[in-house]
Amino acid sequence: MRSTETLTRAAIAEAIHSRLGLSRAESLAMVESILAHMCEALSSGENVKISGFGTFLLRDKGERVGRNPKTGVEVPITPRRVMTFRASQMLKDRIAAS
Template identity: 60%
Template sequence: MSKNGVGGTSRTVTRADLAEAVYQRVGLSRTESAELVEMVLGEMADALGRGDVVKLSSFGSFVVRSKGERIGRNPKTGIEVPITPRRVMVFKPSNILKSRVNGQTISVDDADD
């Protein structure tokens, strides 16, 4: 596992990496593993596109929030510019994931998602 953050090295985990992990751990073929990863990510994307919350126990929640129109300012010129309404996605990690990222162990029974 690599470190991430200031002064550390980081690695990007790709769809192919996830499919390979499924292949190694579950025993599906590589093709089936890749299809499974695509199906899961597709379901998540579809749910978020509808505005649903995607909650993965012991991992976190993906939430779509609506932001209203507001006035922004160009930092170079100082000119005020309207920012149109939009939807943004927010990820809220579970306490278990936060602990794991910080190198601590926590049992599922001790955590409150």
């Protein structure tokens, strides 16, 4: 895959279909089920760790003062929850080797 391409749900489902022999509909349902489960876990405040791939972490950011870079005017930034991804060492090594 070239760096300009994007891996999609359909492409993951197609890979499952070709490697495991499940029907295309079953493969897509499996991908959708996994992604839905991950979304539910993150929505309920849980972190998601996929061994050998990485961890999706939730972090609460407090209220702070930001600055408009054009005008220099200070603007309050409301508190919010953000999600970050931390790649596993195995994934980092595979990316570095390619």
